[in-house]
Amino acid sequence: xxxxxxxxxxxxxxxxxxxxxxxxxxxxxxxxxxxxxxxxxxxxxxxxxxxxxxxxxxxxxxxxxxxxxxxxxxxxxxxxxxxxxxxxxxxxxxxxxxxxxxxxxxxxxxxxxxxxxxxxxxxxxxxxxxxxxxxxxxxxxxxxxxxxxxxxxxxxxxxxxxxxxxxxxxxxxxxxxxxxxxxxxxxxxxxxxxxxxxxxxxxxxxxxxxxxxxxxxxxxxxxxxxxxxxxxxxxxxxxxxxxxxxxxxxxxxxxxxxxxxxxxxxxxxxxxxxxxxxxxxxxxxxxxxxxxxxxxxxxxxxxxxxxxxxxxxxxxxxxxxxxxxxxxxxxxxxxxxxxxx
Amino acid sequence: xxxxxxxxxxxxxxxxxxxxxxxxxxxxxxxxxxxxxxxxxxxxxxxxxxxxxxxxxxxxxxxxxxxxxxxxxxxxxxxxxxxxxxxxxxxxxxxxxxxxxxxxxxxxxxxxxxxxxxxxxxxxxxxxxxxxxxxxxxxxxxxxxxxxxxxxxxxxxxxxxxxxxxxxxxxxxxxxxxxxxxxxxxxxxxxxxxxxxxxxxxxxxxxxxxxxxxxxxxxxxxxxxxxxxxxxxxxxxxxxxxxxxxxxxxxxxxxxxxxxxxxxxxxxxxxxxxxxxxxxxxxxxxxxxxxxxxxxxxxxxxxxxxxxxxxxxxxxxxxxxxxxxxxxxxxxxxxxxxxxxxxxxxxxxxxxxxxxxxxxxxxxxxxxxxx
Numbered sequence: 213x214x215x216x217x218x219x220x221x222x223x224x225x226x227x228x229x230x231x232x233x234x235x236x237x238x239x240x241x242x243x244x245x246x247x248x249x250x251x252x253x254x255x256x257x258x259x260x261x262x263x264x265x266x267x268x269x270x271x272x273x274x275x276x277x278x279x280x281x282x283x284x285x286x287x288x289x290x291x292x293x294x295x296x297x298x299x300x301x302x303x304x305x306x307x308x309x310x311x312x313x314x315x316x317x318x319x320x321x322x323x324x325x326x327x328x329x330x331x332x333x334x335x336x337x338x339x340x341x342x343x344x345x346x347x348x349x350x351x352x353x354x355x356x357x358x359x360x361x362x363x364x365x366x367x368x369x370x371x372x373x374x375x376x377x378x379x380x381x382x383x384x385x386x387x388x389x390x391x392x393x394x395x396x397x398x399x400x401x402x403x404x405x406x407x408x409x410x411x412x413x414x415x416x417x418x419x420x421x422x423x424x425x426x427x428x429x430x431x432x433x434x435x436x437x438x439x440x441x442x443x444x445x446x447x448x449x450x451x452x453x454x455x456x457x458x459x460x461x462x463x464x465x466x467x468x469x470x471x472x473x474x475x476x477x478x479x480x481x482x483x484x485x486x487x488x489x490x491x492x493x494x495x496x497x498x499x500x501x502x503x504x505x506x507x508x509x510x511x512x513x514x515x516x517x518x519x520x521x522x523x524x525x526x527x528x529x530x531x532x533x534x535x536x537x538x539x540x541x542x543x544x545x546x547x548x549x550x551x552x553x
Numbered sequence: 554x555x556x557x558x559x560x561x562x563x564x565x566x567x568x569x570x571x572x573x574x575x576x577x578x579x580x581x582x583x584x585x586x587x588x589x590x591x592x593x594x595x596x597x598x599x600x601x602x603x604x605x606x607x608x609x610x611x612x613x614x615x616x617x618x619x620x621x622x623x624x625x626x627x628x629x630x631x632x633x634x635x636x637x638x639x640x641x642x643x644x645x646x647x648x649x650x651x652x653x654x655x656x657x658x659x660x661x662x663x664x665x666x667x668x669x670x671x672x673x674x675x676x677x678x679x680x681x682x683x684x685x686x687x688x689x690x691x692x693x694x695x696x697x698x699x700x701x702x703x704x705x706x707x708x709x710x711x712x713x714x715x716x717x718x719x720x721x722x723x724x725x726x727x728x729x730x731x732x733x734x735x736x737x738x739x740x741x742x743x744x745x746x747x748x749x750x751x752x753x754x755x756x757x758x759x760x761x762x763x764x765x766x767x768x769x770x771x772x773x774x775x776x777x778x779x780x781x782x783x784x785x786x787x788x789x790x791x792x793x794x795x796x797x798x799x800x801x802x803x804x805x806x807x808x809x810x811x812x813x814x815x816x817x818x819x820x821x822x823x824x825x826x827x828x829x830x831x832x833x834x835x836x837x838x839x840x841x842x843x844x845x846x847x848x849x850x851x852x853x854x855x856x857x858x859x860x861x862x863x864x865x866x867x868x869x870x871x872x873x874x875x876x877x878x879x880x881x882x883x884x885x886x887x888x889x890x891x892x893x894x895x896x897x898x899x900x901x902x903x904x905x906x907x908x909x910x911x912x913x914x915x916x917x918x919x920x921x922x923x924x
Contacts, residue, residue, distance in 0.1 A: 255867050256880035263869075263877050265641050267650040267714070293650075294711050294787070295867040300773055307776035309784045393888060420885050530882035 239311050239444070239451035240284065240501065248290040251277035252310035255295040258416070259525040259533075260316050260336075260440075269293045272524045273314040276335055276442050276459065279510040280312060283458045283502060288513030302327055305445055312455060313443040328446040332455035335441045335517075336525075337537045337546050339434030340372050341411035343418060346429050348405060353433040357382035362404040364388070364395050368436065373408055376435040396421045410438060412525070412533055419532035454500055461507040463549035464489055465516035467540055472515035475508060489552050496552055507552075517547060623884050638887040639894050642878035646894065649714015649869035655706055658697045659717045665690055665697075666720060674909055676916065710788045714869030716898065722870065723857045726795045733796070734803025735842075739833060741808055752804070759801035765862050767794045772866035791863050799856050806852055810845035811837065843917050850910035854903045871895055 243249050253261035253273055261273040274293070282288035296304050296315060305313045306328060316338075317323070319331040342361075344350045353376070361384050363370055370388065377384045387404045389395040396417060399407040407414065411434060418425050442459065444452050465471075468486050470478045479490055487493040490511075491504035500506065514520055521538060525531045539545025573581070585591040615633030617625045619640060626635035639646070648659050669690050672678050698717070701707035713721075740752035759767070771794035776784060814837055822832040842849075864873040875891045878884070 255864075255869075255873065256877035258880050258882040258885075262880050263645060263650055264881070265645055265878075266653040267645050267648065267712075268653075269650070292709060292711060295650075295869065297865055297867045299769070299865070300867060303773045303776055307779060307784060309776060309787065393886070416882055420882050530885075 239448045240454070243284055243311055243451075247285065248292050249277060249281040249284065249312065250292045250294060250310045251280075252296045252301055252304050252313040252315055253277070253293050254315045255297060257316055259412075259529065259531040261293075261314070270524065272336060272520055273316060273440075273442075275514040275520045275524070276314045276462075277312060279462060279514045280442075280455055280458050282509040282513040283461075283506040284454065286503065286505070286509050288509070302329065305329065305443060308445075311444070311451070316440045317443055319439045319441055323443075329443050330446055330452045332442050332444055332452055333459035334439040334546075335459060336412070336439075338410050338412050338438035338440055340369060340408060340436040340438070341414050341434050342431040343399075343407045343414045343428050344405060344431065345402075346427050350429075350431065353431045353435070354380060354382075356384065356406055358384070359406045360385045360387055360404040361406045361408055362387045362389065362395050362399045363408050364392065365390055369409060372436040408435075411536075412531065415533050416531040420530055450501055454502065457500060457552070458506075458510055460549040460552065461489060461510055462514075462517040462520065463540070463547050464552060465507070465511050466518040466547075467542060467549065470511055470516055472512060472519060475512045479508065485552070623887075626887065634893075635887045635890050638878075638884055638890045641884065642875075642881070642891070643894075645715075645878045646871065646875045646891070647715045649718060649874045650712040651714060651717075652706070652708060652712065655700065655708060658700065658705065658708075659713075659715070662694045662697050662717055663720070665694055666717075666724075710786065713788070715874045716871050718868065719857075719860050719871045720902075722792060722795060722860045722863065725792060726799050726860075727853055727856060730796045730799035730803055733800035735807050735838070737800060737804035738807035738811060741804065742811055756801045756804050759798055760805070764795070764798050764859055765865060767798050768862055768866055770794070787866065788868065791866055791868060795856075795860070799852070802852050802856075803849070806845050806848045807841065809848060810841035810843075813844055814841050846910055846914050846917070850906060854906055857903060857906070858899060871898060 251274075253269060253271075256262040257271070259271055261269055261271040264270050277291050277293070278288040281291045294304065294310050296310070296313070301313055301315055301317065302323070304310050313329075314335075316336070317331075318338075319334065323329050324331055342353050342356065344356075350356065356377075361373060363373055363386055365388050370386070373384070373386065384406075385404075387398060389398055395407070398404060400422060407417070409417075411430065414430050418428050418430065422428055442455055444455055464485075465475075468478075468483065468489070470486060470490070475490070478486055479492055481487060481490075481492070484493065488496055490508045491497055491506070494504050497504035497506050515523070518535075518540075521535065522528065525533045527534060535543075535545060537546050539547060541548040583590075584594040611633040613633070615631060617632060617635050617637050619637055621637045622641075623635070623637070626632055626637065644653060644656065648656055651659050669687060672686070673683060696702060697705075698713060699708060699710070737752050737756060740748045741756065743749050743752070768791060771790040772787065775790060779785070818836055818840065819832070822836040827835065860870055861872040863870050864876070867873075869877060872895050875895050879888060879891050
């Protein structure tokens with residue numbers, strides 16, 4: 213079979229000499245023809261995209277792909293997952309190996325422009341934070357002058373730390389440790405006063421690694437912005453719109469109280485916003501080039517945004533994250549869906 | 554070591570002193586013959602006593618076994634290895650993302666594969682039929698892995714993983730790379746300048762970069778040269794990269810063997826009127842390959858372990874699947890167990906290869922080997 217795919221590839225290469233590929237940029241057609249969505253995910257990041265004990269991918273980023281597949285194909289299980297490393301992910305998307313990249317990728321200007329990508333919304337707002345032992349009595353990151361900080365070497369974590377302390381005219385000693393386990397051990401053994409990494413990471417380290425989670429506090433300041441969301445290629449606006457509006461639909465559903473359980477009865481709702489979203493009032497699906505039940509399919513497959521969050525990363529999971537800035541705008545968070553009309 | 558022992562009862566006075574024969578005598582002669590050796594013996598004994606019981610305790614006696622979840626492993630001090638982690642994640646480590654309902658298929662593939670390898674290890678079975686068996690076996694294994702026929706569900710190769718992937722990548726890699734390596738080695742010793750320079754450039758170019766770079770090129774750079782929408786299977790790209798890499802190394806090993814063959818052998822073959830290919834096939838290569846067995850197996854073992862580098866292109870080979878299993882927050886921290894489990898599997902395969910090659914060397918030796 214491997215030989216067969218080699219032959220197919222060779223034929224495709226030869227064919228390319230004669231004619232430009234007819235399907236470039238036509239992601240939607242390609243997905244429909246194939247009957248499945250190819251989704252690039254992380255090789256293993258608990259809560260976002262990681263294989264479970266049965267080898268089935270699960271997580272917040274994974275459910276975004278399930279929702280998109282449900283909206284386009286009406287079948288949430290019609291997703292093929294491709295595990296990608298941090299180095300591979302953009303090439304895989306650019307070269308068309310995957311249709312959509314849903315792999316805890318931070319939305320930045322250069323990625324959005326020079327790399328030829330389109331970020332279709334934000335599904336998780338992360339940011340670098342600080343954790344300190346409660347007994348130090350520190351309540352704000354601005355009181356950390358002179359502290360010893362445990363940090364993993366990495367492109368941005370270390371730089372953000374240095375930038376933040378310099379900008380606020382404070383000193384610090386960095387204890388830089390490569391391995392995740394060792395940096396945890398160093399912090400909990402008291403080798404440093406402060407531990408810094410992404411806030412979602414801090415919360416889960418506190419809940420799973422700390423001998424006593426109540427002895428540690430995560431300070432309110434986030435010193436970097438890490439908005440994570442699904443990404444598609446430049447130049448295919450139709451598919452870009454679909455992914456964007458599936459994300460909005462999941463958020464809107466939470467705002468309107470539509471859940472996986474009640475989406476059936478919500479079809480008969482009098483609320484015009486709900487009727488438009490779920491397709492009881494026609495028009496939205498057609499505008500996206502999908503069937504009218506696109507949002508209904510997505511929500512009945514994975515639930516609304518809040519349900520996805522609670523299922524994979526929320527307080528009852530092993531990550532144990534609060535909604536925080538990932539709450540709806542109506543409750544003081546940043547999740548805001550554009551009106552579907 | 555059979556000794557004829559005199560069993561006639563002896564008087565007390567006729568027996569040699571207890572300290573010069575038997576186990577005590579042996580210990581005195583070998584372990585305590587000088588003060589330095591005595592000190593070393595005592596030191597080593599002390600180290601063993603200090604390390605072995607805690608290790609056994611950790612691995613076996615205090616370990617947590619069975620399907621009990623992560624809680625008993627976190628019960629506190631004195632709890633040993635958490636083998637319930639392997640119980641829970643063993644499936645993921647061994648078979649990666651392969652759908653669990655279809656798990657019997659990779660399992661059957663492994664049984665078939667190990668059966669074929671075991672059959673090939675017996676020299677009396679070496680015949681044309683064995684080659685046919687491998688050919689049919691390979692087709693059956695691919696059909697089982699992919700499915701899509703005979704009512705088996707189709708499983709895309711993006712879902713392959715674990716041990717079948719590790720074995721597949723290394724076996725296919727070596728089987729294809731070996732003849733390529735032989736040809737490259739012959740090419741490098743060829744009298745034709747064009748052939749020779751192509752082979753030299755190829756070998757030196759590939760050997761000049763790390764395998765991780767070759768894989769990276771294959772998985773990250775290569776797709777950028779293709780038009781959008783045209784993609785070549787990720788697994789295939791990795792496999793081709795590994796074949797090209799292994800071939801360059803094998804070529805140098807084989808060339809070492811070729812250089813060890815005396816010039817007289819070449820001349821003798823030529824005086825028999827053999828052409829180049831028959832000379833190589835009948836006279837030179839059989840001798841050259843035989844003396845290359847130790848470095849060849851060395852390369853095989855290295856290559857088998859190098860397959861773990863596919864981690865950088867997101868394939869779930871045995872080690873990467875174990876790493877993925879370790880990312881589960883519920884089971885966070887059981888690194889020792891996960892890596893030990895993989896290490897044992899790798900050891901079993903590498904050690905078998907090594908033992909078999911020693912065996913083969915003994916059987917094939919015709920005068921080169923030193924006793």
